[in-house]
């Protein structure tokens with residue numbers, strides 16, 4: 503059959519919700535902060551065009567950008583790494599694909615969180631890998647349960663995905679949990695994909711990286727400028743790992759993508775050099791605003807997000823998450839994402855993004871509050 507790898511891959515429910523919406527819908531489904539790119543970054547990019555920096559760049563990425571990424575990760579984790587440990591990609595999305603494509607063989611098992619970002623499972627399926635889901639338990643504030651992961655590991659397990667701060671739950675995995683997890687993997691030949699795209703958006707202290715506790719030979723840190731710098735459209739992401747691992751993944755990158763736009767890499771370099779431009783503060787403000795509004799709805803439950811840009815709301819007192827998200831769109835024209843988009847564990851939930859500007863957020867939450875005041879229990 504043609505298209506065998508992709509024929510059974512479904513369009514994500516996130517996309518489906520967007521397609522059902524109209525131009526007047528209030529979109530609390532979007533996975534990005536609303537802040538515009540800083541003027542200085544825009545200036546660097548336009549200068550790059552004017553200066554004819556419009557040719558191929560090195561396959562691995564511009565050295566200046568790789569060095570900035572290495573400096574940032576070293577500062578945040580205490581690790582001593584250099585630009586040789588970094589591969590620049592077309593957003594975190596390509597980083598995840600290229601890494602999994604390079605690392606995994608058909609039939610390998612991969613452990614993915616439930617609830618979790620849908621991309622990992624879709625890619626694993628395309629690569630004919632066996633997906634096992636491990637649970638982020640409500641009772642544990644959605645932290646990982648290392649004992650459950652341990653029970654799910656088999657001699658075929660090749661990769662475990664971690665995502666902290668987490669999409670969709672807003673959890674930041676605790677330091678002691680990560681240490682316990684590292685201990686579990688110390689003597690096993692299993693790699694870890696640590697998706698840290700929301701690391702800079704952590705509201706109560708620093709989000710730790712598993713790379714502080716496990717050697718880079720086993721860990722692939724994925725990140726980029728999409729969330730922390732609110733630069734999702736520039737499509738700059740990266741993988742951090744050991745030099746040896748990066749040199750392997752580079753081969754797949756080289757023969758699929760070749761290299762990333764130099765103009766965009768120059769913009770990302772400028773953003774990293776500038777550092778924090780207030781995205782985290784804006785998102786913390788939005789989170790608090792959203793929680794104040796949600797607290798007025800009597801029967802919903804949530805765990806306060808400590809990172810990322812989402813609130814994962816248990817709406818089971820009112821109905822199934824998909825029914826509620828569909829009804830919210832139909833009756834109030836507000837887009838939220840049914841929790842089931844993130845796995846079985848999300849069935850009772852909807853995901854609300856607080857990445858939008860505060861006015862839109864207020865408008866959307868007012869409508870949500872009104873909806874829950876008349877919806878039948």
Ligand code: PLP
Pocket residue numbers: 533592593594595596619665669697699725726727728734738739
């Ligand atoms: N990883 C997670 C957990 C995400 O939520 C997203 C985007 O929503 C990505 C990766 C993709 O990031 P990028 O825009 O850099 O491809």
